[in-house]
Amino acid sequence: MSIVKKLDxxxxxxxxxxxxxGRPVATIIKDAxxxxxxxxxxxxxxxxxKELIQLTRQAAEAIEEAGKSKEVALLVNDRLDIVLAARKEGIKVDGIHVGQTDIPxxxxxxxxxxxxxxxxxARADELFEYIKTADVSQLDYFGVGPLRETQTKPDCGLGKDGRVITRSFDDIAKISELSSIPVVVGGGVKLADIPSLAxxxxxxxxxxxxxxxxxxPKLEATKLVNAWNDYKSREKCSVN
Structure with missing residues (x-):
């Protein structure tokens, strides 16, 4: 089965x-x-x-060593050339994530x-209208954010006026309702945000x-996973 069909x-x-x-990327990926x-x-x-191809190889190997190659998707940001080169070398990379100004x-x-x-x-400007009207026929999911400004990616959510547009939980709820494809949210997300985000x-x-x-990293990753899963399991029980 294609991993797209069960993308999580x-x-x-x-x-x-x-x-x-300064720690190895692959070690943190395996922990996560x-x-x-x-x-x-x-x-x-x-x-x-060359380094990106090697990082992709190491990531794929870390996922494989964890026994999760069939269920964990490995994507590369922006670089279609890296995805194609990695796959040509036999590396199991499952796709790409692009921004609005990246390769179409x-x-x-x-x-x-x-x-x-x-x-x-997803677009920062006129986001709600964009989510409603965008052609998603060739997409598998939208990335939306930031929840708050972040130094990791200072241009995340940058509007036309050069200011960062952050998103409230109410905004995210509206986006999730409007979008016809899955939505993943980030940008400054912390453990305390997970219950509200869920x-x-x-x-x-x-x-x-x-x-x-x-x-x-493994401890913090575990806390984040448990916080999300705990809410979702309670939600499922309340529905049943």
Missing amino acids: ISKYLVIGPENTK VNAGFTCIQIRSKVASA VDVCREYLGEELIVGLS QTGADGFFVVSAVTEADN
Whole structure:
């Protein structure tokens, strides 16, 4: 089965070498996956193409060592060339995540085919109208944020006027209701935010520094996973 058909973006980690305090990317990925994270995105603005391919290989191997290759999606941020090169080398990479100013979604889909994942960061300006009217026929999910400003990605949520537009939980609930495809929310997300975020109807959360810069990444990843799962299990029980 294609991983797209069972894509789980509920617990989503974005990571690159600039986010780990000098620790190996693969080690933190393995910790996160073992803790229950369901999607990994390799993102780096400082790594060379060769380094990004190697990071993708190491990430795929870490996921495989955890026995999760069939259930955890591995994505690369922005770089279609890296996805294609990695797959040519036999690395199991499952797709790409792009922003509004990155390579167009239709180009990604043309080169990656229907089986791989293509995620897109939703527009910051006129977000609600965009979510309602955007052509999502070639997309698998939207990334939305930030919940609050973050130094990890200072341009996250940047509006046309150069100011960062943050999103309230009410905003996220409205976005989740309007969107016809899954929505994952991040940008400054902390453990204390997870219960409120889970209540919005969003399909998942994404984090960077909350795990990658933690003193004990596996412990923090476990806390985040448990907080999300605890709310969702209570929600399921109340429905039943």
